[in-house]
Amino acid sequence: MARRGTWTAALRTPVGACSAVLLALVVVLSVLAPLLWGDGAAAIDTDAIGQGPSGAHPFGTDSLGRDLLLRTLVATRLSVGLAVLATAIGAGTGVVLGTLPAVLPRRAARLLIAVVDIAVAFPGLLLALFLAVIFGVGTHGAVLAIGFATAPAFARLVQTLSASVSGRDFVAAARIAGVGRIRLLVRHVLPNIGEPLVVNATIGAGSALLAFAGLSFLGIGVQAPDYDWGRLLREGLDGIYVNPAAALAPAAAVVLAGLAFNLVGETVAAVVGVRTRLTRRAAPPAPAERPALPEPPADAVLVVDNLRVAFPGPNGWTVPVRGVSFSVRAGEAIGVVGESGSGKSLTALAVSRLVEAPGVVTADRLEFAGKPLATASDRELGTALAMVFQDPMTSFNPARRVGGQLAEVSERHHGLSRRQAFARAVDRLAAVRVPAAERRARQYPHEFSGGMRQRAMIGMGLMGRPKLIVADEPTTALDVTVQRQVLRLLARTRETEGAAILLISHDIAVVSQTCERMLVMYAGRVVEDLPTGAPAQHPYTRALLAATVDLDTDRDRPLEVIPGRPPEPDQVPGGCAFAARCPLASDRCRTEDPVLEPAGKGHRVACWHPQVTVLSGQSHEEGAA
Numbered sequence: 001m002a003r004r005g006t007w008t009a010a011l012r013t014p015v016g017a018c019s020a021v022l023l024a025l026v027v028v029l030s031v032l033a034p035l036l037w038g039d040g041a042a043a044i045d046t047d048a049i050g051q052g053p054s055g056a057h058p059f060g061t062d063s064l065g066r067d068l069l070l071r072t073l074v075a076t077r078l079s080v081g082l083a084v085l086a087t088a089i090g091a092g093t094g095v096v097l098g099t100l101p102a103v104l105p106r107r108a109a110r111l112l113i114a115v116v117d118i119a120v121a122f123p124g125l126l127l128a129l130f131l132a133v134i135f136g137v138g139t140h141g142a143v144l145a146i147g148f149a150t151a152p153a154f155a156r157l158v159q160t161l162s163a164s165v166s167g168r169d170f171v172a173a174a175r176i177a178g179v180g181r182i183r184l185l186v187r188h189v190l191p192n193i194g195e196p197l198v199v200n201a202t203i204g205a206g207s208a209l210l211a212f213a214g215l216s217f218l219g220i221g222v223q224a225p226d227y228d229w230g231r232l233l234r235e236g237l238d239g240i241y242v243n244p245a246a247a248l249a250p251a252a253a254v255v256l257a258g259l260a261f262n263l264v265g266e267t268v269a270a271v272v273g274v275r276t277r278l279t280r281r282a283a284p285p286a287p288a289e290r291p292a293l294p295e296p297p298a299d300a301v302l303v304v305d306n307l308r309v310a311f312p313g314p315n316g317w318t319v320p321v322r323g324v325s326f327s328v329r330a331g332e333a334i335g336v337v338g339e340s341g342s343g344k345s346l347t348a349l350a351v352s353r354l355v356e357a358p359g360v361v362t363a364d365r366l367e368f369a370g371k372p373l374a375t376a377s378d379r380e381l382g383t384a385l386a387m388v389f390q391d392p393m394t395s396f397n398p399a400r401r402v403g404g405q406l407a408e409v410s411e412r413h414h415g416l417s418r419r420q421a422f423a424r425a426v427d428r429l430a431a432v433r434v435p436a437a438e439r440r441a442r443q444y445p446h447e448f449s450g451g452m453r454q455r456a457m458i459g460m461g462l463m464g465r466p467k468l469i470v471a472d473e474p475t476t477a478l479d480v481t482v483q484r485q486v487l488r489l490l491a492r493t494r495e496t497e498g499a500a501i502l503l504i505s506h507d508i509a510v511v512s513q514t515c516e517r518m519l520v521m522y523a524g525r526v527v528e529d530l531p532t533g534a535p536a537q538h539p540y541t542r543a544l545l546a547a548t549v550d551l552d553t554d555r556d557r558p559l560e561v562i563p564g565r566p567p568e569p570d571q572v573p574g575g576c577a578f579a580a581r582c583p584l585a586s587d588r589c590r591t592e593d594p595v596l597e598p599a600g601k602g603h604r605v606a607c608w609h610p611q612v613t614v615l616s617g618q619s620h621e622e623g624a625a
């Protein structure tokens, strides 16, 4: 219904209405003109040779006395038909050339991409002329020439669109699931690039029409006794001094038909674009009713209540973070753990105000240092909230020296002079144990090792007096020794600066070592909130703990794994999202969604059958589920 409504609205616009009228005219003439006026257009009248416009012949006659208006109308079928055929050849070849690099070996793929790049650099008509000479003079040669001349542009478009779709999570998921390359292309990539291709092909048909008229005009397109608008135009130009109107009819036909294709393309593009914009403008789905967050402590530096992050998609809103609630006290270290896609990093980005449009962040409460995060100024946030990313190489500008980048924070937020700010940068680099800090401050990021870059990133956060450091997988890219150094540095920073830490990690062992409290996320929700070291009660937390490897792990036993995969954010099932992977799942689990309930001091769990029996290595507490 929405699709039909969008089309109706588009056709009511001046461009939409014109395109519909012109297209209908072109189609009707293509079908009916040869049937109605074919004989009249071919009738030779030796008494009316080379006449100018008259009541009987509005555009005059040709050198055999044939009516030029009728011939122009009859030529519609051949002119438009050949243009559509050439466009189909171009689009088909382009799709093949554009998708082949994805399935060919790397070298062959590169070669093909290079060939397409070179072909795109040629002007289209020039390439068509070159190919027309190769394929031979005549209708067939011209169709092939124009078709293959337009193929490189289609191929380039397909390559670009495919590359953008290939990076999306569902393609990665299909690849990991073992879907073959060709199937991946046909089932997952091509269906998602169809709409822009159709828009481009429609506009391309207009260009093909002009190119065809050009080739026929030059005498290498349609040959006698057949005729299209290009040939009529050429014949008209031959007698332009005797009958100027003779060239007018085919020229007007070329312009009007070209305009029809272009306007149809514009209308289709508008419908596709409007649909996307409408989807984006619609409000994200209303949050489900959740129990309110317990009153946060008075010294809470961060309060998050019912946080949701939503992104618009072609089929509606996807909500990867679905009602997350927690608070962080001043100086507290909290870890957020979960598998990829659990929503932990998006939660970190949302509390750092780094979710970019078209993502939408909503929350019942989202407060930092007692103020709504949405209204905090950049200046306040810039010095009080520090962010440490997984890959500091991408967080530093590779073209600027490290010290200058750190100093910029103090120049901007503390009003220090350049010299003072640089001195502070050197001091902060020394504070995070970067050796020879003054010399290092004058170096570029690529001259730092991975661990040193991460320390410099933490040093950048310490240019102000941060109340909260959000560290998103800060040790994932580092080896174990450096990982330990960075974690120690975070802990020391917490002690010396009094900063709270929100540590995002997929590694539950890292969080256990560094944090006092742990939030376990699954499918965009917190499923357990527990003090580190307390017995885990949620089956997912227990499975994560069981899959953790340490020096005490029995090497003779196979590693524990959690079967299955987390659901995609847009395919979260009803009931408990973990039910499909949970050994304790009951009928209730599959239909009712458990909410986060108190489960002991400082402990909350979202599970219908929490397990109170502890895992080995933890203090034992008996209880019934």
Ligand code: SF4
Binding pocket: 538, 539, 540, 576, 577, 578, 579, 580, 582, 583, 584, 585, 586, 589, 594, 606, 607, 608, 609, 610
């Ligand atoms: S609610 Fe049921 S399915 Fe979900 S984790 Fe608990 S026991 Fe497993």
